[in-house]
Amino acid sequence: MNLNDFFHMGGYAFYVWTSYGIALFVLLINVILPILQRKKILGNIARAARRSRRNTV
Amino acid sequence: MFNNFFHKMASPKYFYSISGILIPWLAACSALLFLAGLYYGLVKAPPDYQQGDSYRIMFIHVPAAWMSMFVYMVMAGAGAIGLIWRIKLAEVVAISSATIGAWFTFLALVTGSIWGKPMWGTWWVWDARLTSELILLFLYLGVIALYNAIDDKRTAARAVAILALVGVVNIPIIHYSVEWWNTLHQGPTVTKLDKPSIHLSMLVPLLLMAGAFKLYYAFVVLMRARCEVLERERNTGWVRELAEKT
Numbered sequence: 042m043n044l045n046d047f048f049h050m051g052g053y054a055f056y057v058w059t060s061y062g063i064a065l066f067v068l069l070i071n072v073i074l075p076i077l078q079r080k081k082i083l084g085n086i087a088r089a090a091r092r093s094r095r096n097t098v
Numbered sequence: 099m100f101n102n103f104f105h106k107m108a109s110p111k112y113f114y115s116i117s118g119i120l121i122p123w124l125a126a127c128s129a130l131l132f133l134a135g136l137y138y139g140l141v142k143a144p145p146d147y148q149q150g151d152s153y154r155i156m157f158i159h160v161p162a163a164w165m166s167m168f169v170y171m172v173m174a175g176a177g178a179i180g181l182i183w184r185i186k187l188a189e190v191v192a193i194s195s196a197t198i199g200a201w202f203t204f205l206a207l208v209t210g211s212i213w214g215k216p217m218w219g220t221w222w223v224w225d226a227r228l229t230s231e232l233i234l235l236f237l238y239l240g241v242i243a244l245y246n247a248i249d250d251k252r253t254a255a256r257a258v259a260i261l262a263l264v265g266v267v268n269i270p271i272i273h274y275s276v277e278w279w280n281t282l283h284q285g286p287t288v289t290k291l292d293k294p295s296i297h298l299s300m301l302v303p304l305l306l307m308a309g310a311f312k313l314y315y316a317f318v319v320l321m322r323a324r325c326e327v328l329e330r331e332r333n334t335g336w337v338r339e340l341a342e343k344t
Contacts, residue, residue: 047141051151056216060209064158067205068314071198072125075321082328086341089332 108187110327111336117320124317131310139303146300155213157303160288161311163206166234167269169199169315173241174266177259186330187323189255192262193245194322198315200238207231218282226275227283230268237265251330 050057139157146153173195180188210228211221222228241258248254276285287296288304296304331337 050154051145053150053152053154053216056152056212057154060155060158060212063208063212064162064205067201071201071318072321075318075325078325079321079328080344082325082332083341083344086328086332086337087344090338090342 108185110186110331111334113187114324114327117324121317121320124313124320128310128313128317131306131313135303135306135310138299138306143299143303149217152213152216153300155209156300157307159206159209159213160304161308162202162209163231164308165311165315166199166203166206166231167272168312169195169202170234170238170262170265170269172319173199174259174262177255177262180255181259181263186252187327189252189259190323190326190330191319192259193241193255194319194326196238196241196245196258196262197322198318200235200242202311202315203231203235203238207235223282225281225283226279227272227281230272230275233268234265234272237262237268241265 048054048058135157140154143154145151173192176188176192176195179185180192207228210231214223215221241262244261245254245258248257275281276283288301328337328340
């Protein structure tokens with residue numbers, strides 16, 4: 042099997058690769074979003090903790 | 099001792115550290131299964147005698163559709179556990195599953211649509227399978243919207259669990275829709291009691307991909323659950339300590 046045939050997908054290249062592309066997007070976004078969210082939450086908590094310490098001291 | 103184990107597991111702090119260890123391993127196993135599934139599905143498996151190469155969409159469409167229902171049952175089950183035993187962690191798992199389940203449902207619908215165009219000649223038909231799967235997406239979106247609409251997270255989790263449990267009625271409808279109604283969507287080929295009518299060369303990549311999706315869900319739900327735990331436990335000492343270290 043050569044590479045051209047592989048990408049051609051027997052004439053269904055558009056449908057097959059669009060599906061796999063969307064799947065890749067969905068799988069990646071669901072990994073990236075929680076990573077960013079975790080950073081954001083920890084940052085917010087750290088900032089709030091610093092602020093409250095300043096106010097009490 | 100058994101009781102003690104569950105108590106420990108359900109403590110947010112313990113869950114946070116254990117899940118931190120589990121996530122990379124689950125992610126690695128999932129990635130390996132994905133690679134194997136893609137190799138056997140896109141390279142090794144022969145073209146279908148009727149559908150040519152277009153059937154290869156199945157290797158993501160079917161696992162995504164299975165997961166859309168599996169995740170719903172996990173969400174409803176965890177919701178019920180949260181309702182009955184008031185276990186915070188169950189509430190966290192339930193709401194974390196909702197977003198991922200919605201994405202799986204979206205993926206199943208979109209890839210099905212893209213597969214339908216060359217095979218059925220249409221992107222969409224209002225047949226029983228497609229319509230009940232669309233309702234599943236709306237149920238997920240309803241759960242997410244309801245959770246965000248209520249400020250108190252514990253009240254929100256209880257409301258969401260009830261909605262999720264009511265929505266369970268849709269799951270057998272999706273599963274049996276292809277048998278109860280005359281649908282354009284094909285019937286089951288794998289989950290039949292007699293021999294599955296799918297060739298081994300196609301069944302292997304399908305099962306590899308299904309396994310990959312399941313492990314993927316396992317580590318992604320843990321990632322989301324950790325965020326939710328941090329948010330809920332933000333006033334505790336260990337979370338503050340953790341936040342200031344990073």
